[in-house]
Amino acid sequence: MVDNSTVMKDGICLECGAKKTDGLSCYEMFGFPLVWEHKDPELYALHFWLVFCYMIQHPSNYTEEGYKHLVKSWNGRDTLRRCSRTC
Numbered sequence: 001m002v003d004n005s006t007v008m009k010d011g012i013c014l015e016c017g018a019k020k021t022d023g024l025s026c027y028e029m030f031g032f033p034l035v036w037e038h039k040d041p042e043l044y045a046l047h048f049w050l051v052f053c054y055m056i057q058h059p060s061n062y063t064e065e066g067y068k069h070l071v072k073s074w075n076g077r078d079t080l081r082r083c084s085r086t087c
């Protein structure tokens with residue numbers, strides 16, 4: 001089971017290399033645009049891309065199968081475009 005936490009060591013994300021911002025981890029920061037887009041349909045139209053960007057930088061938060069699917073989707077952008085319109 002995936003727990004969606006971000007592993008930070010000495011204030012640095014072990015997956016993407018980002019520094020904590022205002023004491024917040026990558027995952028904690030990820031929550032801000034999720035709330036923001038939830039209140040704005042135009043932003044929510046980009047939800048797939050928001051999650052995609054976070055996910056590809058933090059693969060340990062997802063199952064191995066899910067991550068492979070993501071990478072495969074990126075390689076076949078036609079699939080990704082179809083999904084971005086419906087997700």
Ligand SMILES: [Zn+2]
Pocket residue numbers: 006013014015016017018026057058
């Ligand atoms: Zn990170």
